[in-house]
Amino acid sequence: MKLIVQKYGGSSLGDSERLNNVAKRICNKVEEGFKVLVVVSARGETTNRLIALAKETVKNPEPRELDMLLATGEQISASLLSMMLNDRGIKSKSMNAFQLGLLTTSDYNEAQIKAINKETIHKNLTNNDVLVITGFQGVTEEGDLTTLGRGGSDTSAVALAASLNVKCEIYSNFAGIYTVDPKIYPQAKKLKYVTYDEMLEMAALGAKVLHPRSVEIAKKFNVELYCASSFSDEEGSYVVDNYNEYIEEPVLTGLSVDENQIQVTIFNLPTGHFFINKIFEIAANKNLNIDMISIIKNNEKVDISFSIVDSVIDNFRELLNESLKNYQENFIDFKNDLVKISVVGIGMKKARGVASRFFKAIEDIPIFLVTTSEIKISCLIPKEYKQKAVESLAKEFDL
Amino acid sequence: MKLIVQKYGGSSLGDSERLNNVAKRICNKVEEGFKVLVVVSARGETTNRLIALAKETVKNPEPRELDMLLATGEQISASLLSMMLNDRGIKSKSMNAFQLGLLTTSDYNEAQIKAINKETIHKNLTNNDVLVITGFQGVTEEGDLTTLGRGGSDTSAVALAASLNVKCEIYSNFAGIYTVDPKIYPQAKKLKYVTYDEMLEMAALGAKVLHPRSVEIAKKFNVELYCASSFSDEEGSYVVDNYNEYIEEPVLTGLSVDENQIQVTIFNLPTGHFFINKIFEIAANKNLNIDMISIIKNNEKVDISFSIVDSVIDNFRELLNESLKNYQENFIDFKNDLVKISVVGIGMKKARGVASRFFKAIEDIPIFLVTTSEIKISCLIPKEYKQKAVESLAKEFDL
Incomplete structure (x- = not known):
């Protein structure tokens, strides 16, 4: 039996016409001799x-x-899509988290997801060519409905593919993964290949094509992932373990932008973890x-700088001042409107x-903070330089 | 443990304010020391x-x-109501058909309903004061979702009350059952008491306060039924087995009107079941x-007359003519616009x-067809006489 998992996002199922498109795509797969596990979002x-x-x-x-309420969204999608498939003569059955176990x-x-x-899947596949499965939801051992968090349908799809050891196709309104x-x-440019690790950094960085958790599962179980548009037949992007000898490995795969950053810098703190812990404790609270x-x-002093994402910081500055008031040498600086x-x-x-190429490309742009990982360089710059930085870097690295 | 079933219809749950009203009503019951099984419609x-x-x-x-789709409506109501009860400090849990079994x-x-x-109910009631149960739905032994037909939430509520041997209160936008x-x-007049049998005739006759199937179950298991408004504290109506010695038994309990009746009469048919069967077969098809x-x-001829409710009859007359054409003595008459x-x-x-009192009360009104049962008299009249007939009969029988 040829088996495949396909996941369709909410925007691909939004009205009858789109639903019909999706049904057509599934029919094609069935005609190719596949049985299809379709995972749907609300x-x-x-x-x-x-x-x-x-x-x-x-x-x-x-x-x-709340989970009991939210879980209804995917059940609506699943039943409508299954109706449409039945109407086209495809043997299909919608299944919710209870039915799927x-x-x-x-x-x-x-x-x-625990198990x-x-x-149950194999049993239901004997009489059906397609199972339309509610993404995003599960049940506890006590029989309570749960949800997997926003974007959780990607996770459902990849987990299903991992457990059945089959390929997973993710269809959305993105034609693939772009640089x-x-x-x-x-x-x-659309990437034909991208690695799990790059995707993990890119998903976390806001590329939003795939839910980060789904990429983690795909990496862990080495699931063959393919992302494409449900609206066209354009070839999409493959998420793979490693570039192999046949695939040219680019130096950089992608660039991403996060808006609404605030930078907080505290200069001249006494050394030792106490103050650092204190600062992050206040932030966490x-x-x-x-x-x-x-x-x-x-020397004997520490400077600490960090960025805060899109938050209401109201009296954070006062709380910091209050807790550091005995250390008069320090001073605190806030910078807004960064990307x-x-x-x-x-x-x-x-x-x-x-x-070196990175900094050279943006040498005219003020940089307030830089952090790096093995496969990533990030920097904070004033938002008015965003477009310039994107264009310079994309050009330099041929993105 | 004092236990009760309450059912709330869709119009009682339509917005936050109504939901809040319902939550208040349930809280009162909990404060009286009851555990409450609340059955909700969409x-x-x-x-x-x-x-x-x-x-x-x-x-x-x-x-x-379709059932998979429709079942989401009650799950939405149940989760929202349970949230509201939790918010008021009531230990409550929503349960769908899977969770309820x-x-x-x-x-x-x-x-x-089979079982x-x-x-499960008793187990869940040990930790909760209220279980908010999705009406209208069930699961098959194979784990497929089903629905009980329109108005099925009444049936769910009465079946629950029957199985637990407790009272069942049905709240809707009707303040009770009226004559x-x-x-x-x-x-x-609002009836304080009405019997199951009267209610069965009245529900079937279009009173619409209770779903007929729920009344059948109530009668079979002698469930104490109470119908009232969810919008006021006005006393409602009790559906009972029999008027006992303390309750004065009225001659007539109620009057109902069904609109959009068409009468078909076929005169001078040969005797024997063949033609009668033929006619009803055409109608059924x-x-x-x-x-x-x-x-x-x-004598040697049969006249047959029947009413058809609110239907598209298009070529029914031609089909009848066609099938009776060898019996030239017969003639067919259609009358529209009857009630x-x-x-x-x-x-x-x-x-x-x-x-005698019935016909005397409406002696000025043309009557086209009369049928009777042990506890009911029905007649077809032209719709322009509707109001006059209702007023004359209500006056005669003090309804």
Whole structure:
């Protein structure tokens, strides 16, 4: 039996015409002799609407009940798509998390998949060519519904593919994975291949084509991943373990931009972990999302700088001042309106001079903070330089 | 443990304010020391919207998939109401058909309840004061979702009450059961008591306060039923087995009106079942909903007259003509624009002269067809006499 997992995102299922497109695509696969496990998200804005409905009902919806509510979105998509397939003469059946026996932890709103009942899948595939499966949801051992967090349908799809050891195709309104978000840089190139590790950095950096957790699972179980558009037949992008000898390895694979960064720098702190811990404790208590961190020791003093993403920081500055007031030498600086530009590429591991080319390309642009990993360089710059930086870097690295 | 079943209809759950009203009502019951099984319908127009969505997707939705789709409506209501109860500090949990283990036949779209897992209910009631249960739905032994047909939430509620041997309260936008639909006859009286049998005739006659199947189950298991408004604290109506010695038994309990009746009469048919069978076979093939039937034998000939409810009859007349063409003596008559007026009352069994009072009250009105049962008299009249007939009969029988 040839078996494949296909996942369709909410925007691909938004109306009858789109649903029909998706049905056609699945039919083609069945005609090629495949049995297809189709994983669906909630249609269009359904999940957002359900969340709004919950918040309109109570200020803080109970997490278990919220999952019970949200899980209906995918059940609607699954039943509609299955109807359409039946109507086209395809033997299809929609299955929700109960019917599938997709077990998760009981961390409501962000549950982790524990087990998938392969026997149930195989049993249902004997009488059906297609199973349309509700993504994003699972059940606990106690029989409570859970959801896997936003973008969790990608995770459902890859986990299914991993457990059945088959290929996973992710269809969305993106034609594949691009070197740079085409909205920012229309000349961006579509990547034919990208590695799991690059994708992990890129997903985390905001490329949004794949949910990071799904990429982690794909890497762990070496799932063959393919991302393409559900709206065209254009070839998409393959996410692979490593560039092999036949694939030319680019130095850099992609560039991403994160907006709304705030930089906080504290100069002249006494050395020792106490103050660093203190600062991050205050940030954590305020639920601030800390992204880049750089700490530089300078004789008996430490300078610490970090970026905060898109948050309400209100009295964070006062809290910092208060907790550091006995150390009069320090001073605190806040910078707003920054963007983070990051470049990613597994080729960086081998290629020399990437950092030099990076800084040379943006030599006219003020840089406030730089952090690096083995396959990534990120820097904070003023937002008015965003477009210039993107274009210079894309040109320099042929993105 | 004091236990009770309460059912809330879709119009009682339509927005946050109504939901809040319902939550308040449930809280009061919990404060009285009850544990409450709350059965909910889909909110407002949800079910109609989902059906429209299915029809917009495919012309003939597969029945299994339609149930999968429709079942989401009640899950939305249940989770929202449970959130609201949790928010008020009530220990509450929503439960769908899978979680409840409500087993049905696999007659999709009109499944019958086979079993209710009492153990699951009792287990879940140890940690919760309220279980908010999705009405209208069940699961088959194979784990497929089913629905019980329109109005099926009443059936779910009464079946739960029957299996647990507790009282069942049905809350809707009706303040109880009235002698006549107040929209037609505003002076109609609310009945404090009505028997199962009267209710069965009245539900079938279009009173619409309770789903007929739920009344059948209530009668069979002698469930104490109470119908009231979810919008006020006005006392509602009790559906009971029999009027006991303390309750004065009225001669007539109610009057109902069915609009859009068509009468078909065929005169001078040869005797014998052949032609009668033939006629009803043609009607059945055209999916016509036959209501009243009267057959009168007159020497060697038979006259047959019946009413058809609110249907597209298009070529029914031609089909009848065609099949009866060898019997030239017969002639067929169609009458449109009729209404059916029915009066119901268990007291009719004992009281004398009811028929005489009935016909005397409407002596000025042309009557085209009359049928009767032990506790009911129905007649077809031209629709322009509707209001006059309702007022005369209500006055005569003090309804």
